[in-house]
Amino acid sequence: MSKLTLKIEGERYVVVTRRFAAPPALVYRAHVDPVVIQKWMLGPAGWSMPVCICEAKPKGRIRYEWSNGQGGGFFLTGEFLELVPPRRIVHVERMHLPDATPDNRIETRFEPDGEGTLMTMRMTLPDLETRTRMLSTGMEHGMEASYVRLEGIL
Amino acid sequence: MIDLSDAFAALSDPTRRAILARLALGEVTVKELAEPFDMSQPAISKHLKVLEGAGLIARRIDGSSRPCRLAKEGVEAVDQWLAMMRKALDANFERLDVLLAEMQPQSAKRRRRP
Numbered sequence: 001m002s003k004l005t006l007k008i009e010g011e012r013y014v015v016v017t018r019r020f021a022a023p024p025a026l027v028y029r030a031h032v033d034p035v036v037i038q039k040w041m042l043g044p045a046g047w048s049m050p051v052c053i054c055e056a057k058p059k060g061r062i063r064y065e066w067s068n069g070q071g072g073g074f075f076l077t078g079e080f081l082e083l084v085p086p087r088r089i090v091h092v093e094r095m096h097l098p099d100a101t102p103d104n105r106i107e108t109r110f111e112p113d114g115e116g117t118l119m120t121m122r123m124t125l126p127d128l129e130t131r132t133r134m135l136s137t138g139m140e141h142g143m144e145a146s147y148v149r150l151e152g153i154l
Numbered sequence: 155m156i157d158l159s160d161a162f163a164a165l166s167d168p169t170r171r172a173i174l175a176r177l178a179l180g181e182v183t184v185k186e187l188a189e190p191f192d193m194s195q196p197a198i199s200k201h202l203k204v205l206e207g208a209g210l211i212a213r214r215i216d217g218s219s220r221p222c223r224l225a226k227e228g229v230e231a232v233d234q235w236l237a238m239m240r241k242a243l244d245a246n247f248e249r250l251d252v253l254l255a256e257m258q259p260q261s262a263k264r265r266r267r268p
Contacts, residue, residue, distance in 0.1 A: 004244055011166070018247050022254035029257070030250055036257075040249035043242045128166055 011128040016121040024110040027117045028086035031108060032056035042066070051075070056083055062093060074098070086110055102130045156209045156231035164208035165232070169193070170201050174224065177211060181223040 005017045020027045030036045034052040041064065042049060051065035062078035077100075078093030089108045095101045105124040110117050125131040164170055173187060188198045202222055205211040209228035213220045 004240065004247065006240065006243075008166075016243070020247075020251065020254055022258055026254055026257050027250075030253060036253060040246055040253055042246065042249065044245060131166075 008131070012125045012131060014123040014125070014131065016123075018119050019113060019116055020119060021116045023086075023115070024112055024117045025086040027119060028089070028110050031089060032083070032085075037064070056080060058082060062091060081105075102126045156228050158231065158235055160208040161210060161228060161232050164204050164210055167201070167204075170205055173198075173201055173205065174210065177222065177224045181221045183219045183221045185219070187222075 003019050005015075007015050009015055030040065032054060033056075034054040037054060038049045038052045043066065047066050047068050049064055050067050051063060053061055053063040055061050058080055060080040062080065063075065065073065065075040067073040075096050076093055077096065078091050080089070080091045082088065082090040087110055090106070091108075092103045092105050094103050103126065107122045107124075109120045109122075111120070112118075165174075169191065172191065176182065176187065176190070184195050184198050184202065187202075188195045191198065202211065202213070206213060206222075209225055209231070211222045211228075212225040213222045
């Protein structure tokens with residue numbers, strides 16, 4: 001059983017939830033501490049993140065660069081809008097493939113769930129077309145956060 | 155060859171998703187589809203055209219009607235892609251699970267595993 005849920009809402013939203021067996025403060029830290037981020041936000045096996053800039057303050061910069069170790073890679077840039085440790089992060093990000101994708105605004109919430117944490121990421125894309133493109137380009141770039149739930153559809 | 159952009163664009167409409175859900179139960183004609191959806195046959199036909207263009211459904215000719223069914227190849231392509239995305243995300247979060255366990259103070263870990 002997967003702990004992850006992915007669904008699309010309306011025309012512009014993508015919502016991901018995941019439970020963790022650690023308190024919100026730790027899960028929050030794993031999303032703002034570059035040393036920790038570099039250890040897990042890697043996507044498929046074989047990829048690494050040689051550059052991780054994450055300035056966890058309002059207007060702070062985000063820059064993640066991924067490499068597949070064989071000359072392939074891409075990067076993401078963004079800015080933090082709001083940080084409420086250990087409960088809430090709001091930031092915008094865009095992928096550079098190498099052209100920049102439209103901004104994806106992401107609100108990440110960390111709620112206590114028993115002794116663990118329920119994390120909810122709510123992504124807001126500018127429009128349906130952008131979301132469709134984000135969902136359909138993920139295949140070449142397996143790192144891209146891209147989500148649809150087909151259960152109940154097909 | 156399935157174009158995933160077309161497939162996801164086709165899936166972005168709730169009526170088309172409902173049509174696919176209905177087709178998952180078996181082959182139907184436009185007339186049979188139009189009834190439960192309370193839509194005109196031309197409106198349904200328009201949606202079917204999009205689904206067909208995206209490779210998600212296939213149609214055959216049976217006298218004057220053109221029954222449609224799910225196209226295995228298209229549905230599998232979407233399915234496969236979703237499985238891959240889930241896998242990449244799952245891999246991230248599973249790595250995070252291990253890190254979180256390492257980051258926790260020993261006392262907290264003991265409490266968690268009585």
